[in-house]
Amino acid sequence: MSYARALHCRKCGREYPVEARSLCESCLSPLDVSYDYQAMAKVVSRRKLAKQPLGMWRYKDLLPVSGAVVDIGTGSTPLVRADRLGGELGLDELYIKNDCLNPTYSFKDRPVSVAVTKAREFGFDTLACASTGNLAASVAAHAAKAKMKAYVFVPADVEPGKLVGAAIYNPVLVTVNGNYDDVNRLCARLVERYNWGFININLRPYYAEGSKTLSYEVVEQLGWRAPDCVVYPAASGLSFTRIWKGLEELAMLGLIEQPVNTHMYLTQAAGSSPIVNAFHSGSLHVNPVKPDTIAKSLAIGNPANGNYALMVVSQSGGGACAVTDEEILDGVKLLAQTEGIFAEPAGGVVIASLKKLAASGVIKKNELTVAFITGAGPRTQEIVSDIVHPFIVEPNLESFEKVVGVRV
Amino acid sequence: MVKRQVMFTFPEKLIKEPIIYNLGRQFSIVTNIRRADVSEDKGWVVLELEGAEADIERGIAWVTSRGVRVDPIIGDIVEG
Ligand SMILES: Cc1ncc(COP(=O)(O)O)c(C=O)c1O
Ligand SMILES: [Zn+2]
Numbered sequence: 001m002s003y004a005r006a007l008h009c010r011k012c013g014r015e016y017p018v019e020a021r022s023l024c025e026s027c028l029s030p031l032d033v034s035y036d037y038q039a040m041a042k043v044v045s046r047r048k049l050a051k052q053p054l055g056m057w058r059y060k061d062l063l064p065v066s067g068a069v070v071d072i073g074t075g076s077t078p079l080v081r082a083d084r085l086g087g088e089l090g091l092d093e094l095y096i097k098n099d100c101l102n103p104t105y106s107f108k109d110r111p112v113s114v115a116v117t118k119a120r121e122f123g124f125d126t127l128a129c130a131s132t133g134n135l136a137a138s139v140a141a142h143a144a145k146a147k148m149k150a151y152v153f154v155p156a157d158v159e160p161g162k163l164v165g166a167a168i169y170n171p172v173l174v175t176v177n178g179n180y181d182d183v184n185r186l187c188a189r190l191v192e193r194y195n196w197g198f199i200n201i202n203l204r205p206y207y208a209e210g211s212k213t214l215s216y217e218v219v220e221q222l223g224w225r226a227p228d229c230v231v232y233p234a235a236s237g238l239s240f241t242r243i244w245k246g247l248e249e250l251a252m253l254g255l256i257e258q259p260v261n262t263h264m265y266l267t268q269a270a271g272s273s274p275i276v277n278a279f280h281s282g283s284l285h286v287n288p289v290k291p292d293t294i295a296k297s298l299a300i301g302n303p304a305n306g307n308y309a310l311m312v313v314s315q316s317g318g319g320a321c322a323v324t325d326e327e328i329l330d331g332v333k334l335l336a337q338t339e340g341i342f343a344e345p346a347g348g349v350v351i352a353s354l355k356k357l358a359a360s361g362v363i364k365k366n367e368l369t370v371a372f373i374t375g376a377g378p379r380t381q382e383i384v385s386d387i388v389h390p391f392i393v394e395p396n397l398e399s400f401e402k403v404v405g406v407r408v
Numbered sequence: 409m410v411k412r413q414v415m416f417t418f419p420e421k422l423i424k425e426p427i428i429y430n431l432g433r434q435f436s437i438v439t440n441i442r443r444a445d446v447s448e449d450k451g452w453v454v455l456e457l458e459g460a461e462a463d464i465e466r467g468i469a470w471v472t473s474r475g476v477r478v479d480p481i482i483g484d485i486v487e488g
Binding site: 022023027028181184185188192200201204285287288302304 | 410413415417442443445450452454456477478479480481482
């Protein structure tokens with residue numbers, strides 16, 4: 001059974017039934033799923049959770065879903081202790097949550113699995129999304145699994161690997177001449193005209209909830225404790241807010257200590273850092289920017305949840321950090337060459353920011369820190385192709401020793 | 409008649425121009441300001457536009473051509 005009670009307006013408190021709707025009619029603020037936590041607390045316990053099968057749906061009681069789910073095998077990704085990277089950065093208790101290891105190679109499978117499940121419950125036969133690349137792949141894959149139709153919209157300059165990564169599941173793939181914000185403008189029009197389940201528009205409250213499973217997993221993997229610091233990449237800022245919501249819920253349910261003492265660090269690429277800019281200028285309003293960065297999955301100039309993300313930063317005593325494209329590439333290489341994890345640029349943003357935050361003493365040596373790697377490297381591999389300079393030899397010993405041997 | 413919620417972000421050089429007034433008059437659009445923050449050097453306004461769909465389309469194209477950034481409202485906007 002689902003403990004979701006209503007959609008709740010964060011600003012004015014007005015409530016709506018659990019339906020396909022994302023904005024409050026009276027104040028235009030976003031709606032959140034609210035739950036009956038008292039009833040939930042009666043059925044959720046550490047012991048019961050430990051007996052659930054692996055995967056994100058082990059936390060079904062904390063998600064707004066009751067019936068059969070659309071699951072392509074998402075979740076229960078590794079949390080690895082990163083002693084080598086930690087050594088490089090001067091951090092004694094560093095962990096990497098490797099969410100590259102989801103079926104479509106990014107964390108997006110979590111929110112999408114919830115949103116598609118709700119879409120089917122609400123009776124939609126067609127899914128759609130505005131995407132910087134990863135979301136398109138995930139929506140297309142879930143549509144295939146659920147036998148639904150999918151329209152996925154991406155900016156025309158998305159990486160080729162991301163196009164293949166979505167097209168393989170056979171959605172209607174639309175590239176839009178413009179950046180993500182233009183894609184979003186188009187999709188905001190389409191949602192008025194077509195009766196589609198738009199994953200990140202009219203299904204946004206449900207889509208949002210799936211990302212909470214990232215923090216549930218990390219807490220369970222740490223033996224039921226919350227990290228001291230979280231370092232996470234932001235585009236719209238939505239999933240960042242759900243990492244925090246997930247921790248607060250676990251505290252409310254008595255599964256971890258109250259209050260939550262985690263410091264939330266939000267990271268962006270300097271070429272697309274509207275939320276970090278607002279943080280540094282001390283403003284709660286996020287001024288839109290025109291993105292220009294190799295971290296295309298994070299290139300959103302007008303982040304829909306920037307304001308909420310800033311509130312999470314300040315409420316948690318956290319911070320925000322932006323890094324240049326050069327630092328991002330170094331971050332991708334550093335992670336690969338110390339921990340054996342090949343991330344896409346969003347991961348480079350996290351590692352490069354972590355490096356800065358550690359070097360400046362904002363994140364301290366003994367703090368238990370979790371860096372979230374949310375997307376895999378191979379689909380954006382052209383950005384690091386300069387790394388390839390093999391020795392070229394003939395298939396004989398002589399040639400090998402001549403070309404490579406001197407260096408052995 | 410349709411309603412559309414949008415955010416306008418004004419560059420400094422346009423702050424003092426009566427863009428929203430002209431939008432309403434020239435395109436027969438009812439403009440209903442829901443939230444705003446305008447200072448000397450920059451400003452944003454969240455508003456609801458109501459009118460014939462084609463008029464709204466042309467109106468938004470005109471505002472954009474003047475140099476105002478127009479974004480749809482999908483998520484949160486600042487308090488107050
Ligand atoms: C790999 C990756 N990480 C993080 C994000 C951030 O997502 P959000 O919009 O929730 O901030 C995205 C969004 O596209 C992404 O693709
Ligand atoms: Zn409201």
